[in-house]
Amino acid sequence: xxxxxxxxxxxxxxxxxxxxxxxxxxxxxxxxxxxxxxxxxxxxxxxxxxxxxxxxxxxxxxxxxxxxxxxxxxxxxxxxxxxxxxxxxxxxxxxxxxxxxxxxxxxxxxxxxxxxxxxxxxxxxxxxxxxxxxxxxxxxxxxxxxxxxxxxxxxxxxxxxxxxxxxxxxxxxxxxxxxxxxxxxxxxxxxxxxxxxxxxxxxxxxxxxxxxxxxxxxxxxxxxxxxxxxxxxxxxxxxxxxxxxxxxxxxxxx
Amino acid sequence: xxxxxxxxxxxxxxxxxxxxxxxxxxxxxxxxxxxxxxxxxxxxxxxxxxxxxxxxxxxxxxxxxxxxxxxxxxxxxxxxxxxxxxxxxxxxxxxxxxxxxxxxxxxxxxxxxxxxxxxxxxxxxxxxxxxxxxxxxxxxxxxxxxxxxxxxxxxxxxxxxxxxxxxxxxxxxxxxxxxxxxxxxxxxxxxxxxxxxxxxxxxxxxxxxxxxxxxxxxxxxxxxxxxxxxxxxxxxxxxxxxxxxxxxxxxxxxxxxxxxxxxxxxxxxxxxxxxxxxxxxxxxxxxxxxxxxxxxxxxxxxxxxxxxxxxxxxxxxxxxxxxxxxxxxxxxxxxxxxxxxxxxxxxxxxxxxxxxxxxxxxxxxxxxxxxxxxxxxxxxxxxxxxxxxxxxxxxxxxxxxxxxxxxxxxxxxxxxxxxxxxxxxxxxxxxxxxxxxxxxxxxxxxxxxxxxxxxxxxxxxxxxxxxxxxxxxxxxxxxxxxxxxxxxxxxxxxxxxxxxxxxxxxxxxxxxxxxxx
Numbered sequence: 001x002x003x004x005x006x007x008x009x010x011x012x013x014x015x016x017x018x019x020x021x022x023x024x025x026x027x028x029x030x031x032x033x034x035x036x037x038x039x040x041x042x043x044x045x046x047x048x049x050x051x052x053x054x055x056x057x058x059x060x061x062x063x064x065x066x067x068x069x070x071x072x073x074x075x076x077x078x079x080x081x082x083x084x085x086x087x088x089x090x091x092x093x094x095x096x097x098x099x100x101x102x103x104x105x106x107x108x109x110x111x112x113x114x115x116x117x118x119x120x121x122x123x124x125x126x127x128x129x130x131x132x133x134x135x136x137x138x139x140x141x142x143x144x145x146x147x148x149x150x151x152x153x154x155x156x157x158x159x160x161x162x163x164x165x166x167x168x169x170x171x172x173x174x175x176x177x178x179x180x181x182x183x184x185x186x187x188x189x190x191x192x193x194x195x196x197x198x199x200x201x202x203x204x205x206x207x208x209x210x211x212x213x214x215x216x217x218x219x220x221x222x223x224x225x226x227x228x229x230x231x232x233x234x235x236x237x238x239x240x241x242x243x244x245x246x247x248x249x250x251x252x253x254x
Numbered sequence: 255x256x257x258x259x260x261x262x263x264x265x266x267x268x269x270x271x272x273x274x275x276x277x278x279x280x281x282x283x284x285x286x287x288x289x290x291x292x293x294x295x296x297x298x299x300x301x302x303x304x305x306x307x308x309x310x311x312x313x314x315x316x317x318x319x320x321x322x323x324x325x326x327x328x329x330x331x332x333x334x335x336x337x338x339x340x341x342x343x344x345x346x347x348x349x350x351x352x353x354x355x356x357x358x359x360x361x362x363x364x365x366x367x368x369x370x371x372x373x374x375x376x377x378x379x380x381x382x383x384x385x386x387x388x389x390x391x392x393x394x395x396x397x398x399x400x401x402x403x404x405x406x407x408x409x410x411x412x413x414x415x416x417x418x419x420x421x422x423x424x425x426x427x428x429x430x431x432x433x434x435x436x437x438x439x440x441x442x443x444x445x446x447x448x449x450x451x452x453x454x455x456x457x458x459x460x461x462x463x464x465x466x467x468x469x470x471x472x473x474x475x476x477x478x479x480x481x482x483x484x485x486x487x488x489x490x491x492x493x494x495x496x497x498x499x500x501x502x503x504x505x506x507x508x509x510x511x512x513x514x515x516x517x518x519x520x521x522x523x524x525x526x527x528x529x530x531x532x533x534x535x536x537x538x539x540x541x542x543x544x545x546x547x548x549x550x551x552x553x554x555x556x557x558x559x560x561x562x563x564x565x566x567x568x569x570x571x572x573x574x575x576x577x578x579x580x581x582x583x584x585x586x587x588x589x590x591x592x593x594x595x596x597x598x599x600x601x602x603x604x605x606x607x608x609x610x611x612x613x614x615x616x617x618x619x620x621x622x623x624x625x626x627x628x629x630x631x632x633x634x635x636x637x638x639x640x641x642x643x644x645x646x647x648x649x650x651x652x653x654x655x656x657x658x659x660x661x662x663x664x665x666x667x668x669x670x671x672x673x674x675x676x677x678x679x680x681x682x683x684x685x686x687x688x689x690x691x692x693x694x695x696x697x698x699x700x701x702x703x704x705x706x707x708x709x710x711x712x713x714x715x716x717x718x719x720x721x722x723x724x725x726x727x728x729x730x731x732x733x734x735x736x737x738x739x740x741x742x743x744x745x746x747x748x749x750x751x752x753x754x755x756x757x758x759x760x761x762x763x764x765x766x767x768x769x770x771x
Contacts, residue, residue: 053622055763073759076624087770089554089616091562092535096554097619099535103550104625109533112545130534132562148619 002029003062004156004187005050010059012045012211019045020211023059027189027204032182034202035191036228038236042211043191044084047160050189051081064155077105080154084161086145090134094125094144097133101148112151119147122177124170138165146174150181157181159190163197175201199228209236258359281700289368293375296322300379304477307385312478313462315380316471319401322373323470326405330413353507364406377401380477393488394477400495401473404502408469411502414509417564466491469498547625551633552640554616555609559641563612565692569604574645577601581653590650590659591669591736592720597653598646598673599716605642606681607708609634610769611692617769621762628755631685635678635751646670668736669723675743676715679750684708686754689768719743 005027012020020042027033035043048054050061052072061068061075068075088097095116102112120129123143128136133144142165149157157178163171178188178201192198198205199219205228207215215222215235223231300318303311351359364370377398381391466475472491479488532541536553543549559566581597609631610617620630650670654663688704719739726735758765 051622052624053618053766073624073626076622081622083618085615087615087618087622089558089619090614091558092554092616096533096535096557099533100550100554101619101623103533103535103545103553104547104620104623104630106546106625109545112533 003027004029004031004033004064005189006060006062007046007050008060010046010049010061011057012042012049012054013057018211020049020056023208023211023213025206025213025216027187029064029187030182030185031187031203032178032201033187033189034198034205035189035208036193036195036198036205036232037191037208039193041208041236043208044160045211046208047081047158047189047191051079051158052076053081077152078154079156079158080149080152082142082145082149082157082159082162084164085138086141086148088133088141088144088148091132093130093132094120094136094147095129097144098147098151102151105152107152115151116147119151123147123173139167139170142166143170143174146177150177154186156187156189159188161192162190163192163194171197195227195229195232199223207232207235262359262363285368286371289372290375293372296372296376297379297382300376300474301381301383304380304383304481305385307481309459309462312475313458313465315478316462316465316474319377319470319474320465320468322376323401323405323408326369326373326409327412330409330416353510356510357503357507360410361403361407364410365402370402370406373405374398374402377473380474383477383481386477386481390477390480393480397473397476397492397495400476400492400499401470404469404473404495404499407499407502407506411506411509414506418509418512467494469494547629548633548636550625551620551630552637553633555612555634555637556640558612559637566612570641573604574601574649578649581649585653585657585659590654590657590662590666594646594650594653594666594670595673595716595720597649598642598670599677599712601646601649602638602642602674602677602681603709603712605638606635606678607684607705607712608689608692609638609681609685610689610765611685613769614691614693615770618766621766626755627758627762627765628752631682631755631758632751634685635682635747638681639674639678642674643671646674665732665736668733668740672719672736672740672743673716675740675747676719677712679743679746680708680712680715682747682750682754683711686758686765689765691769715746 003026005025007023007025010020010023011018023042023046035046037043045054049056050063050068052068052075056069063075063079066075066078089100092100098116098119099112102116103109107115117126120126123146125140125143125147128140133141136144142162146159146162149159162174166174175197182188202219204216204218205222206213207222219228222228222235296318300315303315305311378395380386380394381398386394465471466478472494475491476488476495479485479491533545533553535557536543536545536549537556540549540553540556559570561567577597577600580600581593584593584596613620621627647667647670650666651663654660654666659666684704688701688708690701719742722742723735723739726738730738
């Protein structure tokens with residue numbers, strides 16, 4: 001089995017808070033891989049370390065056989081990354097942002113323009129291509145972020161909460177786009193709280209809680225005969241409101 | 255509700271101070287101490303001149319009030335993000351506050367600042383002037399409060415209207431032109447008042463009279479009119495001040511309402527792209543340049559400078575004006591080379607010493623792409639140089655013609671270019687060593703000592719260049735000496751960009767943290 005991303009003994013602390021503790025993970029090439037976990041579990045921290053944006057305190061990360069740290073530039077060239085809140089130049093237009101990303105990645109101008117036009121069309125951004133990103137909704141910004149991440153046709157695509165703020169139509173388009181990318185040999189890793197999407201799309205899922213891996217396997221292995229959401233709550237522990245909590249909410253505001 | 259917002263303002267000031275650590279506390283305390291000392295000194299001056307009961311004394315008081323008022327208006331025009339510890343009106347929109355409650359709260363919050371206290375202390379100085387009766391002193395106290403409210407409300411209104419103007423393309427153009435004209439106007443006013451103070455004791459009465467009908471002058475004239483026994487004149491001046499405050503609040507309210515209505519203007523940037531390989535990002539002038547990281551960074555930076563980023567727009571419009579103003583004062587008494595070196599330093603410094611500062615979170619996309627940051631740094635610095643060279647060439651030629659230094663024009667041009675090269679070398683260093691997000695006012699305040707240190711380094715290098723130039727002219731013609739210094743400057747710039755670019759490639763973490771924060 002070829003490995004798209006290999007993580008071994010990963011550690012990261014911010015001051016006294018040990019956010020990632022000895023995390024090891026193997027993500028197979030060509031897979032649709034989900035990272036699930038409660039808020040503050042360390043998913044985004046892990047993803048940012050894989051994307052070469054956050055230096056780990058210990059451990060190793062390899063992307064398609066290329067070591068990310070200490071010099072992440074080579075790994076960055078072969079991966080695409082879409083943050084939860086895409087980090088784009090807000091005063092550039094969508095088309096200009098794609099041009100910028102393509103030029104930074106050393107692509108030919110004609111290729112940038114051709115692929116850029118394709119992506120803008122497929123992602124429903126053609127009519128807004130010349131508007132500044134600052135004027136976009138979060139859903140539109142996410143689509144530009146995705147276009148920027150796949151413009152260079154990376155071997156591994158990492159997405160942090162990709163389906164938040166997308167309407168059902170664009171969610172479907174993005175799912176189809178990611179499926180086509182995977183069918184072409186690419187590997188997709190994404191974190192999400194939306195477990196029905198994870199269940200529908202992913203081959204394998206890793207559940208992270210408290211900065212460590214608490215479960216890993218195929219969706220069926222984790223979910224068993226129930227839903228992935230029930231399995232998730234069972235793994236990380238559920239929390240229910242007591243009867244007397246927030247009793248005032250049952251009366252209308254005056 | 256107004257008191258809640260007032261307390262929020264104080265909490266923001268406290269939070270800003272705590273966030274900046276010990277340095278922030280020192281800065282915070284020093285700000286208040288300086289403001290109070292300035293206010294007391296200004297108030298003393300007002301008391302002394304008011305006590306004289308002369309036309310010249312009255313005129314100086316009114317000029318002082320006018321200058322204070324202008325500084326309140328100029329701040330949001332020249333530094334649109336100043337006052338980072340102020341309450342953002344946009345964030346208040348989510349709460350069930352009426353517009354009146356918002357405006358009142360923000361206004362009262364604005365009064366709890368060192369600058370407002372200093373302004374009040376200056377204006378209230380007249381209460382201790384000799385020869386005033388008790389009623390006049392009470393009225394002066396009220397007029398001092400009115401004056402501060404006038405300054406704060408007008409300043410906030412200008413800030414909101416300016417932000418509204420910057421949201422649309424046409425508004426941006428108008429705002430840029432207006433702010434430029436305003437800066438030149440203030441310079442001319444200062445020049446004119448200096449001449450008046452020097453020579454025109456006889457004209458003081460007329461000038462004082464004219465000033466007393468302007469809003470800031472009217473606030474200062476209320477006490478003077480009462481002292482002279484003209485209660486009607488004082489009442490009329492009070493109406494002018496109150497009317498101006500009302501107008502400012504109307505303008506401010508309109509700007510806030512406009513924001514809520516979502517009338518942010520169009521920011522479409524349609525461009526025709528003729529050839530298949532022409533990219534929308536790349537400015538027309540750079541079409542044909544080989545595509546790559548440096549061109550991408552250069553193009554992005556030029557787009558931000560002309561005219562996407564409001565803060566960058568300020569930089570490229572206001573700093574040349576200031577450079578020219580300072581250059582004019584130097585041109586009469588110094589050789590053209592010296593005045594052009596100074597002018598160029600002023601124009602170039604802000605442009606190259608923090609080239610990543612406008613990028614915001616976009617810098618993460620740059621770093622994540624795996625591109626060589628050395629080339630990004632080079633592209634951004636070249637972008638600024640591309641703007642500086644033609645600009646300083648034009649200014650140098652204009653100065654040579656106006657001040658009859660045509661024979662010095664070649665050497666002065668080389669002096670300008672050498673200054674650009676030296677400042678670019680310093681800029682690469684400071685952009686990597688101490689980058690900061692220009693959109694964050696707290697960042698700017700915290701960075702001020704470093705900016706001053708960087709300016710010191712640039713000045714020192716410039717002086718060294720001047721000494722080398724002077725030494726070389728002993729043995730070679732001045733044009734050769736000038737070209738040699740230029741060559742040294744260019745080599746320094748190239749080495750600095752390479753060295754600090756490599757450093758950035760090794761560790762972009764600090765840049766990411768500083769610029770996205």
